[in-house]
Amino acid sequence: MDTVVIVDDEVHIRSLLEQTLEELQEDYAFEIVTAANGGDGLAVVQRERPRLVFLDVMMPVMNGYDVCKAIRADASLNETRVVMLTAKGQEADRQRGLDVGVNHFMTKPFDPDEILKLAETILKS
Amino acid sequence: MVTSLHLYLPSKRLKELMQTLAPLLPLGVSVAVRSGERFLGGAGSNAEQLTEHQPDTRSHPFVLDGQSIGQLLWYTPPECASQTQPWIQHLITLCQSMIALEQARRAVTHEALESLREIALLERASTSLNRSLRPKEVANALLTELASRSPHITWGAVFLYDITDSHYGLLTTLGHNADALFEPFARSTFFQGMIDGQIVGIINDIAAHELCSNHNSLFHSTLSLPLDAHQERVGLLVLAAEHKEAFTSADLKRTTTLASIAATALRNAQLFAAETNMFRAFISMIATAIDAKSPYTAGHCRRVPEIARMLTEAACADTTPLFAGFRFTEDDWETLEIATYLHDCGKVVTPEWVVDKPTKLSTNMDRVELIELRIQLILQQEQLTPQQTGNKGPKFWQEALRFVRACNLGTEMISPESEARLRGLAACCWRDGQGQEHPLLDEEELDNLLIRRGTLNANERAIIEDHVVHTINMLKGIPFPPRLRHVVEYAGGHHECLNGRGYPYHLTETALSIPARVVAIADIFEALTAPDRPYRSPYTLSKTLDIMHRMSREGHIDPDLFQLFLRSGVYQRYAENHLKPHQIDSVDLTVYLGG
Ligand SMILES: [Fe+2]
Ligand SMILES: [Fe+2]
Numbered sequence: 093m094d095t096v097v098i099v100d101d102e103v104h105i106r107s108l109l110e111q112t113l114e115e116l117q118e119d120y121a122f123e124i125v126t127a128a129n130g131g132d133g134l135a136v137v138q139r140e141r142p143r144l145v146f147l148d149v150m151m152p153v154m155n156g157y158d159v160c161k162a163i164r165a166d167a168s169l170n171e172t173r174v175v176m177l178t179a180k181g182q183e184a185d186r187q188r189g190l191d192v193g194v195n196h197f198m199t200k201p202f203d204p205d206e207i208l209k210l211a212e213t214i215l216k217s
Numbered sequence: 218m219v220t221s222l223h224l225y226l227p228s229k230r231l232k233e234l235m236q237t238l239a240p241l242l243p244l245g246v247s248v249a250v251r252s253g254e255r256f257l258g259g260a261g262s263n264a265e266q267l268t269e270h271q272p273d274t275r276s277h278p279f280v281l282d283g284q285s286i287g288q289l290l291w292y293t294p295p296e297c298a299s300q301t302q303p304w305i306q307h308l309i310t311l312c313q314s315m316i317a318l319e320q321a322r323r324a325v326t327h328e329a330l331e332s333l334r335e336i337a338l339l340e341r342a343s344t345s346l347n348r349s350l351r352p353k354e355v356a357n358a359l360l361t362e363l364a365s366r367s368p369h370i371t372w373g374a375v376f377l378y379d380i381t382d383s384h385y386g387l388l389t390t391l392g393h394n395a396d397a398l399f400e401p402f403a404r405s406t407f408f409q410g411m412i413d414g415q416i417v418g419i420i421n422d423i424a425a426h427e428l429c430s431n432h433n434s435l436f437h438s439t440l441s442l443p444l445d446a447h448q449e450r451v452g453l454l455v456l457a458a459e460h461k462e463a464f465t466s467a468d469l470k471r472t473t474t475l476a477s478i479a480a481t482a483l484r485n486a487q488l489f490a491a492e493t494n495m496f497r498a499f500i501s502m503i504a505t506a507i508d509a510k511s512p513y514t515a516g517h518c519r520r521v522p523e524i525a526r527m528l529t530e531a532a533c534a535d536t537t538p539l540f541a542g543f544r545f546t547e548d549d550w551e552t553l554e555i556a557t558y559l560h561d562c563g564k565v566v567t568p569e570w571v572v573d574k575p576t577k578l579s580t581n582m583d584r585v586e587l588i589e590l591r592i593q594l595i596l597q598q599e600q601l602t603p604q605q606t607g608n609k610g611p612k613f614w615q616e617a618l619r620f621v622r623a624c625n626l627g628t629e630m631i632s633p634e635s636e637a638r639l640r641g642l643a644a645c646c647w648r649d650g651q652g653q654e655h656p657l658l659d660e661e662e663l664d665n666l667l668i669r670r671g672t673l674n675a676n677e678r679a680i681i682e683d684h685v686v687h688t689i690n691m692l693k694g695i696p697f698p699p700r701l702r703h704v705v706e707y708a709g710g711h712h713e714c715l716n717g718r719g720y721p722y723h724l725t726e727t728a729l730s731i732p733a734r735v736v737a738i739a740d741i742f743e744a745l746t747a748p749d750r751p752y753r754s755p756y757t758l759s760k761t762l763d764i765m766h767r768m769s770r771e772g773h774i775d776p777d778l779f780q781l782f783l784r785s786g787v788y789q790r791y792a793e794n795h796l797k798p799h800q801i802d803s804v805d806l807t808v809y810l811g812g
Contacts (some may be wrong), residue, residue: 107326108326108329108330111323111326111330112330117223117224123228201333201336202333202337203333203341204333204334204337205334205337206337
């Protein structure tokens, strides 16, 4: 079964994302696993080998860029798509995200429909 | 939508529950939770294979909103049925409370996600709907946004309310063949109901509506909302679908949110349009004033914009590599229009008698008349003293006057012989009432008559050429917004030449943009073909193009644009609309198109 990992230090963002994605579970079989900081996030990703990771930028222990860099350094994870969650106004940092191998960006506060659309295209493929 | 139990009994938690339960179950008992064909979890042997048709197997349905979404199945060997019953009851209660909790959690989440959706929609809409200050673009953005969010919308239209005649005019539409569908619709009593406010929101079966008399439209459902900003009517939004029962309350909610933003954006666009119209009226007024200043250039400031626009359109449509990268935005069109209308605005400060100085001796009057008077005076004096040795006789003076008049016209070059003759005449004298002697032509008159070509002396030519400097300075004084920042450049370059021999700044190829070159060509073509010119009949098309072809070869005007002017047929279309029939002679393009 596919796995989707959510890495964010804010609990309400985690649960909103999780609950948004639950709508897709009607049509796609996948499990959602969450992590509350970058270090745990990387460990979860390495263990679960998810299809999709939602990754916050500013987090304790390890920031989103470093997590993504570590994911990209692992050739066995090259099927994993990384969606970076940036805050409004941080759009300028996207280049840095692209440099470390981020596939997509979402701006917080996110639009549930955009999340669903993106997740669906990835899970469908 | 059929919801499924697995959404309310998440597999992870069900698994945990079953793991705790398994050791407590009496031997031989197995339980399973299923949602239709799907096995969600269970405990005991062969739990996955349990079905209600097996002997000694019982089931309990889980119901949500009156609908069965799954069931709990349990198999009990007959000998321990009574012993198992309390456990099963307990399990059912547990599952039901999990479902209820999950349902509540989902309801709250749903609300939160809906708010997030609304925030996202508002944010995106306020950006996309306020991106433009053109009513049509705002309306298009509204329809596009709505259609992208709702699959039910087949057609959409925005009507603008005109306060002066209380009319709703179709501003823009969306969907296949929409214009043709909305036009008759806008004459229906049903549409009138929308305007009157009798119909607001969703009508999911038009044909059944009391205001619908003889339904023959493809529309079967509509969603309409008035567009109001600050309690003022701005317009009307109509969405239509080809099926009955198409629109949902979610559509209405979303549309209401967007309509309020759109109404404000439209209102702003209308206010902006009013300001823009006023500005345009000023521009038009100035163009009219300049054109009115000289009967010979009447219409110049109005016709140059037309030629420039046609040639620019040709450049946009051109498929050759020459203009492949050439693009023109709405703002560019506006810039070009303003620049062409105002390209000669500096002429308001040029004295009239220079603008179209008809003869060499013209100031505010033609001074050739003074010379005639002097000659008549000389003749009278000669008649009074017939024996005087210096007398030249009437025939000489008649010839002299005819000659001066001819030179005054400036239609022919002054040859060295003519120059000598004029200098000779200038040396002749006439006597005033006090007996004081004066030369027939004073120094200034002689200088003017000696102008080799045309009627303007060097000083007057400088004054004429100065009109561009005035144009540039006047336009620089207008604080054009950034989107119109090229007005000065397009207008100020119309007398510059690619070869650097133009004025006022002797700009060269690198400094002259395509639009600036277009304006130069339009200016020359209009000036040469203008119907009313002092003392010469207007040039024919072939003569005009001959002259322009030479200018193109000499690097005066852009050869690529000139070729485009010819091969696109712009010159021909303009000629048919504006030139006198006798000016439109046959033109052999092959002569010019070779290069
Ligand atoms: Fe001019
Ligand atoms: Fe002009």
